[in-house]
Amino acid sequence: MKKAEWLKTGFANEPISKDIDLKEAIQAFKKEKNAVIMAHYYQTGDIQDIADYVGDSLALAQWAAKTEADIIVLCGVHFMGETAKILSPTKKVLVPDLNAGCSLADSCPAELFEQFVDKHPGYTVISYVNTTAAVKAVTDVVVTSTNAKQIVDSFPKDEKIIFGPDRNLGNYINSITNRNMLLWDGACHVHEQFSVEKIIELKAKYPEADVLAHPECKSTILALADYIGSTAALLKYSMNSDKDTFIVATESGILHEMQKRSPEKTFIPTPPNDSTCACNECSFMRLNTMEKLYNCLKYEYPEIEVDPEVAEKAVKPIQKMLEISEKLGL
Ligand code: 13P
């Protein structure tokens, strides 16, 4: 009965007694079940703090491929859980809330992408990790924002390439590698929201601040950035920079780790375009909560499953990405 109810909600929606200390109980479940918690930088601070590993999309895939735990709890979005399951098919991969999707992955339905690929014979297909397993299954090599430039650079200059699904990341990589890859027209609803005006206002208020931007942002935002990089690269830049103030144009969850690593520095989230919404927060990432994490470990639900035939095809381009990244020391 319970399970039928959970299937409707997409998570184990069992009431939790107020007497339970969630942090202690989560730690106890982890030990008892030999589970590991991996969290993306866009998770809320409490989830990042209890996680065994906190990282960007590339790091999450690398850890998932190597872990010896029996259960991986992936606190992130669905495609991250799928990637972990594809890389570690014998492990149980759980996500706190199955509804945690991704607008960018949704902007690239597998059937349409496959038709697009079929229309362009002779093209190498490079897909961002923010895609479904079915899209990865028709891909030659997967990339993340940490390794996209280097992986694209590993192909000859005249290689015909399809790059999907993020048009902003694709345009950015085209510009820095001097290529003309064919782009899928997808985007992330969080990174597309940032407004040039708001950043210019912040720059006027904090003239000494550096603007840090994720390459999923539009080119008009990237043009204002002092540094462009993946979440892990932005974090590293903020730690190593002599500057003490940063205007951050990516999902605001990353500020938690930035502030933790550099408590003396000031981090300003780029405000959303429309002040009535919290659109610099990923609504999907924020579906995960400590309560859902607790129930997910307790009931070992929801579990990520990937069709074995799809997984068999999708694992190849992901492995290829991991191999190239390892060679490059990423
Ligand atoms: P990275 O983790 O590669 O920085 O990408 C950000 C993102 O959008 C994750 O969904």
Ligand code: SF4
């Ligand atoms: Fe997807 Fe954007 Fe959310 Fe990342 S921030 S998970 S790309 S919707």
